[in-house]
Amino acid sequence: xxxxxxxxxxxxIAAARKLVEARGAAGVSMSDVAAAVGIRxxxxxxxxxxxxxxxxxxxxxxxxxxxxALAGAASEEDPVGALxxxxxSYRAFAKANPGAYALMFDAEAERTxxxxxxxxxxxxxxxxxxxxxVGKDRALLAARVLTPFLHGFASMELAGAFRLGGGLDExxxxxxxxILTGLGATKPRQMRSRPRR
Numbered sequence: 001x002x003x004x005x006x007x008x009x010x011x012x013i014a015a016a017r018k019l020v021e022a023r024g025a026a027g028v029s030m031s032d033v034a035a036a037v038g039i040r041x042x043x044x045x046x047x048x049x050x051x052x053x054x055x056x057x058x059x060x061x062x063x064x065x066x067x068x069a070l071a072g073a074a075s076e077e078d079p080v081g082a083l084x085x086x087x088x089s090y091r092a093f094a095k096a097n098p099g100a101y102a103l104m105f106d107a108e109a110e111r112t113x114x115x116x117x118x119x120x121x122x123x124x125x126x127x128x129x130x131x132x133x134v135g136k137d138r139a140l141l142a143a144r145v146l147t148p149f150l151h152g153f154a155s156m157e158l159a160g161a162f163r164l165g166g167g168l169d170e171x172x173x174x175x176x177x178x179i180l181t182g183l184g185a186t187k188p189r190q191m192r193s194r195p196r197r
Contacts, residue, residue, distance in 0.1 A: 007037050009047055009057070017058045021099035025055055025106060052110040059109060062100040063118040069093050071125040079132035080180050086126050087150055087176045094154035101154065123147065133184050142183045149175055 015036035019028045030051050034041040048054040073089035076082040094101040103109060123143065130139035153172055162168055 007039055007043075011037055012044065012047060012054070013057050013061055016054055017061065017100060020055075020058060020103055021097065024099055025103045025109070028055070030054070055103065056110045056112055056115055058100070059103050060115055060118045062097065062104050063115070063122040065097075066090070066093050066104075067118075067122040067125060070122065074125055074129060079129040080177075080184065083126060083129040083133070083146070083180055084173075084176055086129065087146070087172075090150050091154055091157075091172060094158060098158045101158065105151065105155075130183075133180065145183060146176070146179050149179055 012033060016028060016033045019032055019036065028051075030044050030048075031041045033054065034044040044054075048057070069089045069092075070086045073085040074082045076085060126143060126146075127139055130142045133139075134142045153175065156162060157168060162171075
């Protein structure tokens with residue numbers, strides 16, 4: 001039996017995401033989500049073939065939300081300033097959506113071509129800053145230096161792993177600026193123009 005027309009995919013995904021935040025992805029079942037939107041579980045299978053597919057849709061929505069957040073943060077002309085603002089936005093997203101953030105990096109989550117494209121698109125707003133900082137040929141390399149720091153810091157913070165005291169905001173800012181300063185210092189020097197004859 002198909003789910004009622006009044007229940008949309010967007011409502012189902014929103015309900016699933018709310019449960020992911022409350023319980024973690026591992027604690028969400030199709031029955032839970034069906035109950036949250038007022039339908040029976042068999043009706044939910046008319047929209048999503050299985051639980052993994054439904055959670056993949058939740059994950060894709062999260063990547064798209066992160067993309068919008070990073071794009072909105074890149075308002076400064078200075079590439080370092082723009083990347084610092086985006087780093088702060090990344091951390092803020094993770095802190096505001098800990099369950100969703102964990103799902104986005106869950107090794108057991110279903111992987112789809114659409115999801116892969118969504119991941120790439122989510123971080124694409126940072127590339128212009130890296131291009132301006134280190135050049136087009138080294139932009140992806142630079143992004144792959146900063147991104148693991150952001151993910152590692154956010155994951156440890158969400159897990160309560162920083163237990164030695166001190167300000168986490170200050171530590172985050174120090175880490176980001178140190179990495180960006182180092183990357184900027186490694187930018188290949190432009191070839192000197194030949195003297196006129």
